[in-house]
Amino acid sequence: MRAFQFQQNIDLPPAAALARERLRTFLSNELAKGRFVPHRGSWSAFDPAFSERAGAAGFIGVTWPKRYGGQDLPGLARFVIAAEMLAAGAPCGAHWIAERQSGPQILRNGSERARQDILPRICRGECFFGIGMSEPNSGSDLAAVRTRAKPYKDGWVINGSKIWTSNAHRVHYLIALVRTGEAGPDRHGGLTQFLIDLAAPGVTVRPIRDIAGKHEFNEVFFEDHFVANDMMVGAEGQGWTMVTEELAFERSGPDRFLSDYRLLVELVNRVGPNPDDRQAIEIGRLVAHLSALARMSRSVAGLLQDGKAPNVEAALVKDVGTAFEQEIPAVARRLLPTQASLEDEDDSFSEALADAILRAPSFTLRGGTREVLRGLIARGLGLR
Ligand SMILES: Cc1cc2nc3c(=O)[nH]c(=O)nc-3n(C[C@H](O)[C@H](O)[C@H](O)COP(=O)(O)OP(=O)(O)OC[C@H]3O[C@@H](n4cnc5c(N)ncnc54)[C@H](O)[C@@H]3O)c2cc1C
CATH class of the missing domain: 1.10.540.10 (Acyl-CoA dehydrogenase/oxidase, N-terminal domain)
Known part of the structure; x- marks a missing residue:
């Protein structure tokens, strides 16, 4: 291939x-x-x-x-x-x-x-690491986190829970956003990030199965979990600034437009060297979009390399990139009507298509939903 x-x-x-x-x-x-x-x-x-x-x-x-x-x-x-x-x-x-x-x-x-x-x-x-941001009732509205850390001896004691924590059952650490003080009028105050050792006492991980029956997500519970002072990331109360900067790393990379890349390769291989006009136009359009996305993502990587915090640019890459990722299975279905099946190990196209159809809805949720990103972009452009 x-x-x-x-x-x-x-x-x-x-x-x-x-x-x-x-x-x-x-x-x-x-x-x-x-x-x-x-x-x-x-x-x-x-x-x-x-x-x-x-x-x-x-x-x-x-x-x-x-x-x-x-x-x-x-x-x-x-x-x-x-x-x-x-x-x-x-x-x-x-x-x-x-x-x-x-x-x-x-x-x-x-x-x-x-x-x-x-x-x-x-x-x-x-x-290996996981991300400890989302909580029940605090996904898009991250400032609503309720997991709380209170000072205790040379560290902090954490109580609360996180949800949708990818891979928490098989990684070593989380960086968790928790409340350590007063939220203030914009609710961005009093938030702090901690390194959580998932093997330490006071941490329980419970599985959540996804639509494909796979176990990638988890709930993570903290019951009087102690973290030492030097497991704090940044200063107390800096959590909001740090988390928004971290999201620029999370949202701008090639992982935001290449999740379905193998399906695109399968599609090109299946269509073969003599596409009809419709196939040539649709695949050509996808490849042109991919090229433009690679350039946008590379530009944001350049800004990150220079120590900048391109939060709006990163949101733009994720919004356009994930829309592109979701379009690939739709185009593949239009061009080559196929009975998509995860069971069909002899037909790599059918299997790749089935897998993409099941995973695609999550692309515009994980790392920030489409609506939230568009709100952020609109604010960055001075439109709201
Ligand atoms: C595959 C996958 C992996 C994930 N992994 C992790 C992980 O490892 N760690 C982690 O912390 N989280 C993880 N998440 C959680 C993810 O970050 C949240 O699902 C996401 O932030 C949305 O939050 P929510 O699910 O609570 O939805 P909600 O915030 O309840 O949103 C529900 C709907 O309302 C819309 N909405 C909400 N607020 C607004 C607004 N202000 N304006 C317009 N529309 C709005 C949203 O766009 C959405 O359509 C993962 C999610 C997925 C799908």
Whole structure:
């Protein structure tokens, strides 16, 4: 199966171009050895052994300082590595969140102990993270979080719960947003982020099954869970600013338009070298959109590399990118009417289509819903 190498027209610093070449060789070797089958939901596919090999080969946390296990490469090296991993369908879900947002957050705002202890393990592909933002009655309205931490001896005691916590049953840590003080008139005050060790006493994880019957989500309960002071990320009360900055990392990357990339590849392969006019127009349009999205995402990666907080630009990439992801299964159905089935292992197109149909509704929910993003973009453009 040939991959569409969509970043080819993007200018890259030499170190990033070199990282991309090294990664392509690594992934070809992995495929040749049968170590993974290109996976449709690449960044949702949880394979700790793959992450460990990717870490050992130097493909995780490449932009972080060498003293914390990184390689001091430019931010765009991370961008191309992420895009290539997804385009190849590599099962990079175990280390994805840690590398995309938790590690950068610890690097910017964590205690020195947390940096030294955790970042090198993330780079080695041995330490994984989840996101502890949403709560019952606090999804889009994040300022409504009710999980509370109270000071106790040299740390804090946390009580409350989180919901929709992807992979909490198999990652090591969460970064959780909790209330530590008064909310203030805009409700953005009194929020603080903590590193939560999921194996520590006072934390219970319960599964939630999704529409496809899979166990990726969880509920996480905190009952008198103690965290030491140096597990606080940033200063007390800074949580809102940090969480909104973190969302720029979460929303702008290639994972926001490549979730269905394997289905697009399957579609192109199935249509073959002689598409009819309608197929050529529809597929051509998708590929043109993909190209534009890659450029938008790359621009935001450049802003992040310069230390900026492009929250509105990131929201735009996610909104347009997830609409594109949702369109791929719709186009595939129009062009090649097929009985989509997860059971049909002999028909990779039918299986990929069924998987995409089941997963697509979540694309415009996870990481912030479409309506909320559009509100944010409108405010950024001065329209409301
Ligand atoms: C696959 C997946 C993985 C996830 N993983 C995680 C995770 O690991 N960690 C985590 O913390 N969370 C996670 N989430 C939760 C996700 O962030 C929330 O589902 C999302 O923020 C929406 O919150 P909600 O579900 O409470 O919906 P609500 O906020 O109740 O929204 C319901 C509907 O109302 C609309 N709405 C709400 N407010 C407004 C408004 N102000 N203006 C216009 N419309 C509005 C929304 O757009 C939506 O259509 C995940 C979700 C999914 C689907």
